[in-house]
Amino acid sequence: MSRDPNSSKRNIIEARNVFKSFGDLEVLKDVSLDIAKQETMVIVGPSGSGKSTLIRCFNLLEGIQSGEIRFEGNIIKNIDKDAWKRREEIGMVFQNFELFGHLTVLDNITLAPIVVKGLDKKDAQQKGMALLEKVKIPEKATAFPIELSGGQQQRVAIARSLAMEPKLMLYDEPTSALDPEMVKGVLEVIQQLSQEGMTSVVVTHEMGFARNVADRMVFMDHGRIQENSTADKFFNGQVSDRTRVFLDQILIH
Amino acid sequence: MDALTLIIDYLFSEMYLRAAGMTLLLTVVAMFFGMLAGLVIAVIQETGNKQLNYIVTTYIWFFRGTPALFQIIFIYNVLPEFGINLSSFMSGALALALHEGAYVSEIMRAGLQSVGKGQRNAARSVGMKEWQVMRHIILPQAIRVIIPPIGNQFIGMLKLSALVSVVAVEELLLVANQAASSNFLYLEALTAAGIYYLVFTTIFMYIQGHIEHWANGGYRPKTLVENAPDTKLIGRTEAR
Ligand SMILES: Nc1ncnc2c1ncn2[C@@H]1O[C@H](COP(=O)(O)OP(=O)(O)O)[C@@H](O)[C@H]1O
Ligand SMILES: [Mg+2]
Numbered sequence: 001m002s003r004d005p006n007s008s009k010r011n012i013i014e015a016r017n018v019f020k021s022f023g024d025l026e027v028l029k030d031v032s033l034d035i036a037k038q039e040t041m042v043i044v045g046p047s048g049s050g051k052s053t054l055i056r057c058f059n060l061l062e063g064i065q066s067g068e069i070r071f072e073g074n075i076i077k078n079i080d081k082d083a084w085k086r087r088e089e090i091g092m093v094f095q096n097f098e099l100f101g102h103l104t105v106l107d108n109i110t111l112a113p114i115v116v117k118g119l120d121k122k123d124a125q126q127k128g129m130a131l132l133e134k135v136k137i138p139e140k141a142t143a144f145p146i147e148l149s150g151g152q153q154q155r156v157a158i159a160r161s162l163a164m165e166p167k168l169m170l171y172d173e174p175t176s177a178l179d180p181e182m183v184k185g186v187l188e189v190i191q192q193l194s195q196e197g198m199t200s201v202v203v204t205h206e207m208g209f210a211r212n213v214a215d216r217m218v219f220m221d222h223g224r225i226q227e228n229s230t231a232d233k234f235f236n237g238q239v240s241d242r243t244r245v246f247l248d249q250i251l252i253h
Numbered sequence: 254m255d256a257l258t259l260i261i262d263y264l265f266s267e268m269y270l271r272a273a274g275m276t277l278l279l280t281v282v283a284m285f286f287g288m289l290a291g292l293v294i295a296v297i298q299e300t301g302n303k304q305l306n307y308i309v310t311t312y313i314w315f316f317r318g319t320p321a322l323f324q325i326i327f328i329y330n331v332l333p334e335f336g337i338n339l340s341s342f343m344s345g346a347l348a349l350a351l352h353e354g355a356y357v358s359e360i361m362r363a364g365l366q367s368v369g370k371g372q373r374n375a376a377r378s379v380g381m382k383e384w385q386v387m388r389h390i391i392l393p394q395a396i397r398v399i400i401p402p403i404g405n406q407f408i409g410m411l412k413l414s415a416l417v418s419v420v421a422v423e424e425l426l427l428v429a430n431q432a433a434s435s436n437f438l439y440l441e442a443l444t445a446a447g448i449y450y451l452v453f454t455t456i457f458m459y460i461q462g463h464i465e466h467w468a469n470g471g472y473r474p475k476t477l478v479e480n481a482p483d484t485k486l487i488g489r490t491e492a493r
Binding site: 059061081083084085087088089090091092094096098099100101102111112115116117157160161163164 | 371372374375376377378379380381382383385389390393394397
């Protein structure tokens with residue numbers, strides 16, 4: 001596939017013909033995908049279709065076997081000792097929050113700015129408190145993760161990523177591990193960030209939320225991108241039969 | 254002289270004080286190098302370099318598969334044949350440290366593994382380098398899991414150190430034995446040594462409690478307790 005030299009001005013991520021396997025298991029098969037700056041992309045697809053793996057390749061938590069992924073025009077391919085430079089610029093939120101258990105909420109947020117960016121502790125804390133305001137739990141600054149509800153932990157996890165001032169946020173099923181009453185608060189934060197212009201990739205099954213925030217919808221199945229269209233088209237039903245079958249399944253649930 | 258007076262005399266005699274100091278020194282030196290060896294082994298096992306792993310596995314196999322007493326006698330008597338001449342203290346401490354390393358590695362490994370992939374990846378995702386992940390995320394949490402069983406190992410080592418009396422290191426048991434065989438008053442000589450051992454183990458337990466409290470910052474998240482490995486399984490008692 002040829003590459004338009006100006007495309008990287010428009011796109012923050014450009015993936016071309018990406019193949020990825022774990023041993024004999026091919027997980028990503030010929031995946032090509034652009035993520036435009038300031039765009040919010042929602043990725044849906046059945047469990048095991050490769051959604052997590054794909055977005056983990058974007059921030060080099062996984063390497064790929066062939067193809068290329070560019071971040072702001074620069075090729076990222078293998079996990080090497082400079083991988084941290086890429087990860088520093090890309091935030092990631094995990095299904096199970098993964099807060100650091102030995103640190104308070106505020107320390108969870110300030111650790112990376114201090115040790116990775118060399119920020120002064122006072123400045124980091126000030127910024128951390130502002131982020132806690134943003135995710136609406138400033139009163140929990142001195143609490144430990146174990147003392148928070150799942151929804152609160154996930155909002156702290158978002159603040160922890162934001163503290164590095166990422167250019168791209170990746171969310172891997174951010175509400176799948178939450179009790180139903182916690183989901184809304186977390187989605188509101190993600191939506192607010194998206195509306196403020198944060199480039200976002202969200203793997204989720206929350207179709208109502210997707211309809212609200214997505215500029216672009218991607219449907220993955222068996223390691224391939226089966227559908228990649230604007231949200232308007234997608235939600236107007238202009239999708240392939242295969243995508244429709246999947247959507248009917250998750251919308252029934 | 255009645256028994257009690259003799260015991261007290263022994264307790265404060267220069268001979269016993271030196272011997273007690275020797276026992277403590279052996280314990281601390283052997284534990285220090287044993288823990289170092291154990292940590293190195295655990296990190297090698299975690300990072301999974303094949304050749305190094307093979308060496309480490311052989312090491313563990315040997316030092317867990319033979320009695321500590323055998324290892325002490327072996328190192329003291331066999332190394333000189335290869336031109337390596339160590340004092341009896343050095344041989345004893347080396348044997349104890351190597352022996353300890355083979356067991357402590359398991360504790361260290363359980364500690365490192367208590368911090369799951371999820372948190373490690375979260376730390377990487379915010380830009381931390383591998384050593385920063387180890388330093389800021391893994392070690393501080395691993396240490397809470399490691400300290401309680403390490404405390405037990407210290408107490409175990411204090412007792413194990415008596416074995417080096419066979420290579421004539423002048424520690425508590427050897428000195429007590431010598432004192433007793435000079436006058437056949439075994440009760441008094443051994444009681445004095447026993448008191449030293451009990452005082453030391455009591456002090457170790459006390460210190461262990463304090464360090465544990467400090468490592469937890471006075472606060473112990475519940476998940477860490479639930480995820481803590483079963484220290485009984487990796488304790489030394491049944492293995493010897
Ligand atoms: N680290 C791994 N090692 C081996 N197989 C993996 C690993 N991670 C994911 N897989 C496999 O890759 C496939 C895709 O997984 P994943 O990307 O997590 O899918 P999804 O997020 O869409 O559910 C699954 O079959 C999964 O079992
Ligand atoms: Mg997934």
